[in-house]
Amino acid sequence: MPTTPLPPGAPASVRLVKAGREKVSYPATVVADDGVRVTVAAPWSLPHVRDFGFVRFEPGDVFTERYWRDRWYAVKEVCDARGVRKGWYCDITRPVLVTGGVLTSEDLDLDLWVSADGSAVLRLDEDEFADSGLAQRDPEAAGRAVSALDELEALARRDGGLAPLLD
DSSP: OOOOOOOTTOEEEEEEEETTEEEEEEEEEEEEEOSSEEEEEEEOSSSSOEEOSSOEEOTTOEEEEEEESSSSEEEEEEEOTTSOEEEEEEEEESOOEEETTEEEEEEEEEEEEEETTSOOEEEEOHHHHHHHTHHHHOHHHHHHHHHHHHHHHHHHHSTTTTHHHHO
16 A cells, blocks of 8 residues: 655654653654655653653653554664764664654663664663563564564674664
């Protein structure tokens, strides 16, 4: 089925869903959309700092988020208010659904953090993934999720890191 790309500069809404429930929804602006990958920019959506230990997300941070209609992940480049890159937060998700200007991304619990200098590549939330029951409910989706995490980690550890995905 053909997909009509969203025009650059158009307003969009990102809707993150987990286990059938909306976790968060926030406004964004379309940067680019080629019909397969849609890129949006959005400010950090919470009014407070979220400190993960390896990175802090805080008001003023800008996320350039890349979603694919045919891949099981989203890659979010995180920059501070001055434009200095902090790194990339990668969500393992089902392929994004785009309806009008709404991007719906279903979080499958697994995540990957890649620091700006590439020195830290961290697999995250594998315990949450194991506890989610996805492997029992939907073994095919669970397998695709683990493969997507492995693919992103392997890419992040190569020279050039995630750059091939982001060009």
